Amino acid sequence: MPIFRYKARNNKGNLVEALKGAEDRDSLISSLKKEGLFPISIKEKKPLFSFKSKTKFVEKFTIKVATLLEAGFELPKVIEILSSQANLYWDKEWLFKIKKELSEGKSLYEALSSLNIFSSFYISMVKAGESTASLGRVFKNLATFYEDRKELKEKVISLSIYPIILFLVGMGTVIFFISYVLPRMLPMFANLGVELPLITKIFLSVGFFLGRRLKIIIILTISLILLLKRILSHRRIKERRDEFLLKIPFLGNFIEKISFIYFSEMLSLGIISGLPLLEAFNISCGVVPNQLIAKKLNKAKLDVAKGVFLSESFRKNKVFSSYALELVRVAEESGRVEDFLIKISRSLSQETKIQIERFLRLLEPFIIFILAVLVGFLVMAVLLPIFQINLDIL
Numbered sequence: 089m090p091i092f093r094y095k096a097r098n099n100k101g102n103l104v105e106a107l108k109g110a111e112d113r114d115s116l117i118s119s120l121k122k123e124g125l126f127p128i129s130i131k132e133k134k135p136l137f138s139f140k141s142k143t144k145f146v147e148k149f150t151i152k153v154a155t156l157l158e159a160g161f162e163l164p165k166v167i168e169i170l171s172s173q174a175n176l177y178w179d180k181e182w183l184f185k186i187k188k189e190l191s192e193g194k195s196l197y198e199a200l201s202s203l204n205i206f207s208s209f210y211i212s213m214v215k216a217g218e219s220t221a222s223l224g225r226v227f228k229n230l231a232t233f234y235e236d237r238k239e240l241k242e243k244v245i246s247l248s249i250y251p252i253i254l255f256l257v258g259m260g261t262v263i264f265f266i267s268y269v270l271p272r273m274l275p276m277f278a279n280l281g282v283e284l285p286l287i288t289k290i291f292l293s294v295g296f297f298l299g300r301r302l303k304i305i306i307i308l309t310i311s312l313i314l315l316l317k318r319i320l321s322h323r324r325i326k327e328r329r330d331e332f333l334l335k336i337p338f339l340g341n342f343i344e345k346i347s348f349i350y351f352s353e354m355l356s357l358g359i360i361s362g363l364p365l366l367e368a369f370n371i372s373c374g375v376v377p378n379q380l381i382a383k384k385l386n387k388a389k390l391d392v393a394k395g396v397f398l399s400e401s402f403r404k405n406k407v408f409s410s411y412a413l414e415l416v417r418v419a420e421e422s423g424r425v426e427d428f429l430i431k432i433s434r435s436l437s438q439e440t441k442i443q444i445e446r447f448l449r450l451l452e453p454f455i456i457f458i459l460a461v462l463v464g465f466l467v468m469a470v471l472l473p474i475f476q477i478n479l480d481i482l
Contacts, residue, residue: 092116092132096125103128142205145179147234154231157224164190196223209354209371216362226361233357236434240441247448251455258459265466266295267302277473285476288469323379330379341409345440347381348412353433359426366393381407398425 094116095105104125113130120127149170156166167190171183182203189199197215200206206214210230217226270291277284284292298305319325334340354375358368369389376382384407391401399417402408408416419428 092130094120094127094130096120096127098126099124141178145182146206146210147238148179149183150227150234151231154224154227157227163196163223207374209358209375212363212367212371213358213361216358220362222362229357229360233353236437240437240444243441244444244448247445251448251451254452254459255455258455258462262459262462262466263298266291267298268295270466270469271295271299273470283476285469285472287465288473291466291469326379327383330381334378334380342440342443343378344381344409344412345436347376347378348408349433349436349440350375350377351385352416352429353437356426356430356433360430 092113093105095103098104113132116130117127152170153166156169157163161169164187167183167187171180171187174180174183182205185203186196186199189202190196195215195218197211197218200214201211213226213230214223217223274292277288320329330343333343351372354372355368358371359365363371366389369385369392373382373385373389376385384405388398388401388405388407391404392398396404397417397420399413399420402413402416415432416429419425419432422428
């Protein structure tokens with residue numbers, strides 16, 4: 089519920105200033121008049137810092153709605169419960185808008201469309217669920233989809249934390265030693281008249297450069313990242329980039345598998361929820377992360393519209409690997425494409441989780457090895473001049 093700061097005068101003409109929650113400005117004005125207050129100014133009070141996460145809201149909303157609908161609650165009651173439980177400012181705002189739209193007689197899919205935070209696929213599925221009186225099943229399917237994604241995301245994050253911290257701390261220590269500690273040892277070597285080895289000279293040169301140009305390097309790095317992000321946002325550049333990524337060994341196969349999982353899961357969910365095949369196919373193309381594969385899928389859609397089988401249209405347009413095409417062919421022969429596809433996508437998703445976990449596990453020793461090599465060279469850069477001094481003395 090929005091919070092308003094208001095100024096008003098009471099029956100005695102005294103100025104009253106306070107905060108009060110209300111559904112909207114009109115409700116607040118009515119409430120104040122009943123209290124014998126005459127409003128002068130009303131301003132909605134928004135928090136200075138409020139984390140606005142559309143993705144998290146959609147995930148939480150879907151899972152909670154699915155749970156409450158399955159428990160037997162009616163939709164208006166479900167939204168009312170969610171509104172009372174919401175803690176974050178933006179969550180309250182979005183739920184309040186949904187509640188208001190529903191109270192005005194609009195359908196849920198119309199209420200969700202007005203927020204501009206739900207994807208076209210999501211809204212199409214909700215619309216199909218409402219038209220076929222299977223809203224509970226639709227939200228159950230969507231909740232399963234978001235829970236699987238959330239589980240994968242959390243697993244990747246938890247496994248990535250240690251390698252990232254290890255790399256940052258290790259590189260930070262190396263940079264500090266090169267740019268701060270090593271240059272301060274130079275006068276000692278100079279006073280003893282030692283000829284510095286090549287490796288020591290290299291590290292000293294890098295250290296002096298980092299020490300003098302560190303701010304410029306940071307600014308240039310950030311600028312380069314932003315520039316690359318802007319360039320890569322162009323459609324043609326994206327296609328070229330995605331085409332290049334597909335040609336990289338192992339990475340290309342991984343991207344193709346992820347694209348197949350996303351597409352097949354969305355397609356099956358769409359069909360199960362009551363969407364026509366072509367509409368579900370069209371919307372599912374939008375969730376594929378690789379632009380080149382999405383482009384090929386859009387071409388395959390034209391063949392499907394002519395009555396060509398999915399597996400044949402994929403083979404003709406060279407969309408997925410022969411293994412994926414064989415799975416689609418078996419799904420078509422089973423007569424229940426949607427059920428078979430969702431089983432395939434979830435099986436491949438589990439397979440992908442294991443591959444990601446193995447990769448991240450292997451990343452830790454690789455980072456340790458790289459840091460150990462750097463530290464080893466640093467030790468050599470410091471010790472070689474000392475050994476040279478000892479040899480000169482002898």
